[in-house]
Amino acid sequence: xxxxxxxxxxxxxxxxxxxxxxxxxxxxxxxxxxxxxxxxxxxxxxxxxxxxxxxxxxxxxxxxxxxxxxxxxxxxxxxxxxxxxxxxxxxxxxxxxxxxxxxxxxxxxxxxxxxxxxxxxxxxxxxxxxxxxxxxxxxxxxxxxxxxxxxxxxxxxxxxxxxxxxxxxxxxxxxxxxxxxxxxxxxxxxxxxxxxxxxxxxxxxxxxxxxxxxxxxxxxxxxxxxxxxxxxxxxxxxxxxxxxxxxxxxxxxxxxxxxxxxxxxxxxxxxxxxxxxxxxxxxxxxxxxxxxxxxxxxxxxxxxxxxxxxxxxxxxxxxxxxxxxxxxxxxxxxxxxxxxxxxxxxxxxxxxxxxxxxxxxxxxxxxxxxxxxxxxxxxxxxxxxxxxxxxxxxxxxxxxxxxxxxxxxxxxxxxxxxxxxxxxxxxxxxxxxxxxxxxxxxxxxxxxxxxxxxxxxxxxxxxxxxxxxxxxxxxxxxxxxxxxxxxxxxxxxxxxxxxxxxxxxxxxxxxxxxxxxxxxxxxxxxxxxxxxxxxxxxxxxxxxxxxxxxxxxxxxxxxxxxxxxxxxxxxxxxxxxxxxxxxxxxxxxxxxxxxxxxxxxxxxxxxxxxxxxxxxxxxxxxxxxxxxxxxxxxxxxxxxxxxxxxxxxxxxxxxxxxxxxx
Numbered sequence: 001x002x003x004x005x006x007x008x009x010x011x012x013x014x015x016x017x018x019x020x021x022x023x024x025x026x027x028x029x030x031x032x033x034x035x036x037x038x039x040x041x042x043x044x045x046x047x048x049x050x051x052x053x054x055x056x057x058x059x060x061x062x063x064x065x066x067x068x069x070x071x072x073x074x075x076x077x078x079x080x081x082x083x084x085x086x087x088x089x090x091x092x093x094x095x096x097x098x099x100x101x102x103x104x105x106x107x108x109x110x111x112x113x114x115x116x117x118x119x120x121x122x123x124x125x126x127x128x129x130x131x132x133x134x135x136x137x138x139x140x141x142x143x144x145x146x147x148x149x150x151x152x153x154x155x156x157x158x159x160x161x162x163x164x165x166x167x168x169x170x171x172x173x174x175x176x177x178x179x180x181x182x183x184x185x186x187x188x189x190x191x192x193x194x195x196x197x198x199x200x201x202x203x204x205x206x207x208x209x210x211x212x213x214x215x216x217x218x219x220x221x222x223x224x225x226x227x228x229x230x231x232x233x234x235x236x237x238x239x240x241x242x243x244x245x246x247x248x249x250x251x252x253x254x255x256x257x258x259x260x261x262x263x264x265x266x267x268x269x270x271x272x273x274x275x276x277x278x279x280x281x282x283x284x285x286x287x288x289x290x291x292x293x294x295x296x297x298x299x300x301x302x303x304x305x306x307x308x309x310x311x312x313x314x315x316x317x318x319x320x321x322x323x324x325x326x327x328x329x330x331x332x333x334x335x336x337x338x339x340x341x342x343x344x345x346x347x348x349x350x351x352x353x354x355x356x357x358x359x360x361x362x363x364x365x366x367x368x369x370x371x372x373x374x375x376x377x378x379x380x381x382x383x384x385x386x387x388x389x390x391x392x393x394x395x396x397x398x399x400x401x402x403x404x405x406x407x408x409x410x411x412x413x414x415x416x417x418x419x420x421x422x423x424x425x426x427x428x429x430x431x432x433x434x435x436x437x438x439x440x441x442x443x444x445x446x447x448x449x450x451x452x453x454x455x456x457x458x459x460x461x462x463x464x465x466x467x468x469x470x471x472x473x474x475x476x477x478x479x480x481x482x483x484x485x486x487x488x489x490x491x492x493x494x495x496x497x498x499x500x501x502x503x504x505x506x507x508x509x510x511x512x513x514x515x516x517x518x519x520x521x522x523x524x525x526x527x528x529x530x531x532x533x534x535x536x537x538x539x540x541x542x543x544x545x546x547x548x549x550x551x552x553x554x555x556x557x558x559x560x561x562x563x564x565x566x567x568x569x570x571x572x573x574x575x576x577x578x579x580x581x582x583x584x585x586x587x588x589x590x591x592x593x594x595x596x597x598x599x600x601x602x603x604x605x606x607x608x609x610x611x612x613x614x615x616x617x618x619x620x621x622x623x624x625x626x627x628x629x630x631x632x633x634x635x636x637x638x639x640x641x642x643x644x645x646x647x648x649x650x651x652x653x654x655x656x657x658x659x660x661x662x
Contacts, residue, residue, distance in 0.1 A: 035626065035635070035659065036598065039442065039443060040635075042442035043439050043442040043443060043628065043633065043635075044633065046435065046437075046438025046439055046441065046442050047078075047438075048073075048078035048079060048110055048111055048112060049078060049112055050078065050437075050438045050441035050442055050445060051076060051077055051078030051079075051434050051437060051438045051441075052076075052077055052078060052416035052417065052418050052433075052434050052437050053077065053078060053079045053080055053081050053112060053114060053415070053416070053417045053418065054072055054077050054079075054080050054081070054417075054418050054422065055080070055081040055082075055116065055382070055417055055418060055419050056080050056081070056082045057082075057083060057085075057086060057116065057120075058082070058083065058084070058085030058086055058087070058095070058098075058099075059080070059082055059085075059098060059099060059101075059102035061098050063102065064098045064099070064101035064102035064105060065101065065105055066105045066108050066109060068102075068105065069102065069105040069106050069109055069111060070109060072111070072422075073109055073111060074427065074431075075422060075427050075430040075431050075434065076430060076431035076432070076433070076434025076435055076438070077111075077418075077430075077434055078111065078112050078434075078438075079106060079111040079112030079113055079114070080102075080106065080111070080112075080113060080114075081113075081114040081115075081116050081209055081417050082099065082102065082103075082113060082114075082115070082116060083099070083115060083116040083117070083118075083119075084096055084099045084192075084193075085098065085099070086119045086120065086127070089119040089126075089127035089129075090119075090126065090127060090129060090188060090189065090192055096196055099196075099197075100196055100197060103197055103200050103204060103205065104200075106204055107200060107203065107204040111204070112204070112206055113200070113204050113205045113206065114205070114206060114207045114208065114209050114315070114417070115193055115205060115207070115208045115209065115312075116208075116209045116211065117189050117190065117208050117209060117210050117211070117303075117316075118189070118210070118211055120168030120169055121166065121168050121211040121212050122162060122163070122166065122173065122211060122212040122213050122214060122319070123210040123211045123212065123213045123316065124173065124174045124176060124181070124182075124185055124210075124213045124299070125171060125172075125173055125174055125185070126184075126185050126188035126189045128171060128172075128234065129184075129188045130174045130181055130184045130185050130188060131172055131173075131174060133184055133188075134180070134181075134184065136251075137174045137175060137178055137180060137181035137184060138156050138157075138158075138172055138173070138174060138175060139156065139157040139158075139161075139163070139172075139173045139174060139175040139176070139215070139216045139217075139248070140154055140155065140156055140157055140175060140248075140249045140250065141154070141155060141156075141157045141216070141217045141246035141247060141248055141249055142154055142246065142247050142248075142249040142269060142272070143155055143244040143245065143246045144244060144245045144246075144270075144273045144468070145242065145244050152269055152270070154249055155241075156172065157173065157175075157215075157216035157217055157246065157248070158172050158173070158216075158235065158237070158241075159237050159238060159241040160219045160241070160243050161173075161216040161217075161218065161219065161220070162212075162214060162216060162220050162319065163216050164235075164237055165220060165221070165222055165223050165228075166223075166231070167223070167227065167231065168231070168232075169231060169232040169233070169234050170231060170232065170233045170234060170235060170237060171234040171235055172234075172235045173216055175248075175250055176213055176214070176215055176295045176298065176299040177215065177248055177249075177250035177253065177291065177294050177295055177298060178250050178251060178298070179298040179302070182298055182299050182302045182303075183302070186302065186303065186306050190208065190303070190306050190307075190310070193205075193208075194310055201310050201311045201312055202310075202311030202312060205312055206312055206313060207307070207312050207313040207314070207315045207342070207343060208303070208307055208312055208313075208314055208315065208316075209315050209316045209345075209380075209417070210303060210314070210315070210316030211316055211317070211382075212317065212318065212319040212347070213299060213300075213316075213318070213319075213331075214318065214319045214330040214331060215248040215291070215295060215329060215330055215331060215332070216248070217246045217247055217248040217249075217329050217330075217468075218246070218326065218329035218330065218468070218473050219243060219469070219470065219471060219472050219473060220320070220326075220472060220473065221472035222472075242470075243470040243471065244470050245273055245467075245468035245469050245470050246468055247272050247273075247287070247291075247329070247468055248291055248295075248329070250294070253265075253290070253291075253294075254266055256290060256294065257286070257287065257290055260286075260290055261286050261290075263286075265283075265287070268283045271283035271284060272284055272287055272468070273467065273468055274467060276479075281464040281465075282464075284463055284464050284465075284466065285460070285463040285464040287463075288328060288332055288463035288466065289332075289460075289463060291332040292331070292332025292333040292336055292337075292459075293332075294332075295331055295332055295337065296331075296332070296333070296336050296337050296340055299337075300314075300337045300340040300341065301340045304340050304341065304342065307342065308342075313341075313342035313343050313378075314340075314341045314342045314343070315341055315342065315343035315344070315345055315380050315415070316341060316345055316380075317338075317344075317345040317346050317347045317367065317380070317382060318330065318331055318334055318337060318338060318366075319331075319347075321334065321346055321347065321362065321363040321366045321367075322359030322360065322362050322363040323359070324362065324462070324486050324489060324490065325462065325466070325473065325475050325478060325482065325486055326473060327459060327462075328459070328462050328463060328466045329466070329468070329473065332459075333459045333507065334366055334459070335366060335369060335370055335373075335457050335459065335505060335507050335510075336507065336509070338366055338367050338370035339370040339373055339374050341367075341370070342376065342378070343371075343376075343378040343379065343380045343415055344366075344367035344368075344370040344371055344379060344380065345367050345379065345380030345381060345382065345415070345417075346363045346364055346366065346367050346379075346380070346381050346382070346408075346413075347363070347381075347382045348360065348363065348364075348381050348382065348383045348384070348404065348408065349384060349386040349387050350385070350386070350387040350388065350404075351383065351384065351385040351387075351388060351396040351400050351401055351404045352387070352388065352396070352400065352404070353400060353403035353404045353406075353407055353606070353608035353653060354589070354608050354609070356407045356497070356591060356608055357494070357497070357498065357588060357589070357608070358494075360407075361411070361493055361494065361497045362490070362493060364379075364381075364407075364408055364411035364412075364413065365411065365493065365503075365504075365505050366505065367379050367380070367413075368411045368412035368413070368449070368504075369457075369504045369505035369506070371412065372412070372449060372451075372504050372524070372525075372527060373504070373506065373510050373524060373525075375525035375526070377412075377414065377445070377448065377449075378414045378415055378445075379411075379412045379413045379414055379415065380413070380414075380415040380416075380417060381408050381413045381415070381416055381417065382417050382419065383404060383405070383408070383416060383417070383418060383419070383420075384418065384419035384420055385400075385401075385420065386419065395420070395421060395424040395425065398425075398429050398432060398433060399652070399653040400653060401420070401433050402433060402436045402630075402631060402653065402655070403606060403607075403608055403653035403654075403655065405433070405436060405437050405440065406436075406440065406591075406604065406606040406630070406655035407591045407606045407608055407655075409437075409440045409441075409444055409593065409604060410502075410591045410592060410593030410604045410605075410606055410655075411593065412449045412593070414441055414444070414445045416437050420433075432631075435633075436630045436631055439628070439630040439633060440604070440630050440655075440657070443597075443602060443628060443657055443659070444593075444595055444602065444604065444657070446597055447595035447596060447597035447602055448526065448527075448595060448596050448597065449502070449527075449593070449594065449595055450502070450527070450594045450595055450596045450601075451501075451502035451503050451504050451527070451529075451594060452502075452528070452529055452530045452531065452580075453496065453501055453502070453503040453504070453529065453530070453531045453532075453533065453577060454503065454504055454505075454506045454511075454522065454529045454531065454532045454533065455489070455492055455493060455496065455503045455504070455505055455506070455533045455535075456489075456505075456506060456507075456511070456532065456533065456534045456535060456538060456540075457489075457505040457506060457507040458485050458489055458535050458538045459507055459508075460507065460508040460538075460539075460540075460541055460544075461481075461482075461485055461537070461538050461539060462482060462485065462486075465478065465479045465481055465482035465485070466478070466482065467479060467482075475487075481537050484536055484537045485535050485536065485537050485538060486535075488535035488536035488537070488561040489535040489561075491561065492533050492535060492561045495570055495573070495574075496533075497588075497591070498588035499574050499579065499586070499588075500579065500581055500582065500583055500590060500591075500592035501574070501577060501579045501592075502592065502593060502594045503533075504524075504527070504529070506524075506532075508540060508541050508543075508544040509544075510524070511532075511540070511544040511547055511548065512541075512543035512544045512546075512547055514529075514547055514551075516547060516550045516551050516554055516556070517554075518554070519554075519555075520551070520554035520555030520556045521556065522547075522551050522556060529556075530556065530557060530578075531556065531557040531558070531559065531576075531577050532548060532551060532556065532557070532558045532559070533559050533560075533561060534548075534558070534559070534560045534561065535560075535561050536560060536561045538560075557576060557577065559573060559576060559577075561573075580594075580619065580620040580621075581594070581603065581617060581618065581619055581620070582617070582618040583605075583615055583616070583617055583618075583648065584615050584616045584617075584618060584645070585615050587609075587613060587615070589607060589608055589609035589611075589613065590605060590606070590607055590608075590613060590650070591604075591605070591606040591608060592604070592605055592606075593605075599662060600659055600660050600661075600662060601659075601660040602657065602658065602659050602660070603617075603657070603658040604655060604656075604657050604658075605617070605648070605650065605655065605656055605658065606654075606655040607650035607651070607652065607653060607654050607655070608653070609652060609653075610652050610653070611652055612649070612650060612651050612652055613648065613649075613650045614648065614649050614650075615648050616641060616645040616646065616647060616648060617645060617646040617648050617658075618643075618645045619644070619645070619646065622644045623660055623661060624637065624638070624640075624660070624661040625637070625638040625646060625658045625659065625660050625661065626638065626658070626659045626661065627656050627657070627658060628656065628657040628658075628659060629656055629657075630655060630656075630657065631654070631655075638658060646658070
């Protein structure tokens with residue numbers, strides 16, 4: 001008879017003892033197969049590098065000691081993300097001495113330190129020092145004012161942008177397309193940390209964190225009035241500045257356009273704001289492709305090169321990751337810029353785990369896919385209960401915090417940086433959360449995500465379709481084709497996610513570089529894909545189209561999103577993809593992450609719902625599985641039914657790790 005046990009959060013039938021799961025208490029049934037000693041030792045005692053890091057904007061002077069930093073270690077944290085204090089930012093030697101003492105204390109305790117690279121956010125300003133050095137480095141836009149005789153004008157990108165509408169401060173912002181501005185930012189910020197903390201780089205200091213840099217060429221909307229009144233205004237706003245449709249601009253953009261395309265952009269600028277002729281679309285596509293490459297190289301890659309030369313990783317996250325249409329004006333190609341980070345990340349402001357069913361999956365899919373496409377493993381999250389607290393609710397509870405961590409881990413997140421308030425929770429609750437994250441990383445961090453489906457990221461098409469608007473950007477302001485593409489893309493992502501089918505996003509450049517294997521699979525580094533999904537109305541450029549045709553010719557499954565949305569067409573699509581794992585009964589509340597490690601298949605299943613789930617998990621190949629509970633640390637065998645399906649009993653907000661026996 002097969003060995004059977006229930007997968008449940010309420011019943012524990014075997015305990016983790018030492019380095020193996022003991023079977024003596026299970027009667028006459030055989031003992032569980034040993035998991036590798038390394039796995040179990042890290043699971044039982046997660047090391048500091050697997051634990052979350054607390055974000056601290058300026059280590060308090062009283063905490064810049066071994067005893068003071070022990071406070072964070074005692075709460076289960078692995079270290080901190082920190083910076084020199086915001087007061088007299090980068091200019092106070094007293095504050096530098098406090099930071100140095102804090103980092104040295106972390107070094108003595110074996111704690112990890114990341115450097116946060118800005119006074120607040122968005123990153124790039126060095127607390128205003130970049131523009132103080134040269135006001136010409138300010139972000140600029142090409143705007144369209146139809147009321148003028150000469151409707152096209154270049155002006156600063158400040159009023160009506162994220163620079164003047166964020167929770168930290170209204171402050172003018174540098175131009176990420178300007179290589180001179182980035183060099184100044186790095187010199188003011190990164191070089192200053194290096195000069196004072198060089199011995200700790202590559203040892204205690206492991207990474208630098210850049211926060212929400214963007215091109216500023218879009219209206220994201222005003223903050224609520226009650227919030228806006230509390231935001232510091234460093235640079236006064238001019239109420240006479242009109243809301244106008246805008247695109248990013250820089251001192252040499254027209255020259256770069258001429259050099260790349262052999263065409264003069266100046267007489268073609270109106271095409272950037274509208275027009276449905278082929279020439280209009282071509283100009284827009286060429287413009288945004290150039291902008292994407294410039295911001296990628298002049299900001300994100302520049303910081304990455306500095307970090308690499310100074311023995312640390314580059315990390316951080318972009319802005320509005322969950323809104324696809326915003327990727328065009330904010331950074332040109334969101335997937336590309338994240339791919340230039342050693343540890344790409346996301347900003348998860350909500351700890352309601354059900355947010356993953358809506359825009360949350362895209363926020364996580366962006367950096368997770370960037371890591372896979374770059375042949376890297378680590379993915380960062382900046383996570384908090386900001387949305388809940390801003391909504392007047394109490395800080396979220398431990399179960400919600402753990403489920404929010406688990407669904408992100410299912411997407412591949414490994415590095416958790418926290419804005420949770422330590423004072424909001426008992427010390428043992430914070431420690432339990434950090435232990436939970438550490439256990440997830442003990443098993444999953446060395447594993448390789450193993451999605452087998454690619455979802456095409458249609459930025460190439462959106463470049464041609466994007467229309468700047470004066471009012472806050474919305475999908476409804478865009479062309480019918482842009483709306484069709486975005487809705488199809490989002491629908492496909494939600495369908496895959498809700499059907500427990502892990503996937504990777506890939507843009508036209510990534511697809512053009514993929515290799516079709518003789519067996520019909522598409523190879524990207526060590527990963528092999530069996531299916532490629534294209535949103536409706538997308539048109540692949542020649543190099544990507546060539547790879548896609550060869551993939552289909554060799555038997556790969558290439559599918560365009562269903563043109564008639566509905567249960568039947570969605571069911572047919574899922575059947576075509578032949579997922580290796582299926583939850584029965586179907587539930588969009590179950591998140592599944594799929595991994596490989598040392599020849600073993602690993603699954604992370606998360607119930608993000610407030611209700612328990614009871615069902616089965618059908619697997620494509622028979623075999624025994626073990627269940628690891630990150631909340632309790634317990635390990636036990638999984639129960640199978642007569643058909644070889646695994647019994648699932650997940651409490652509300654519960655997650656389990658399933659490891660296939662060898």
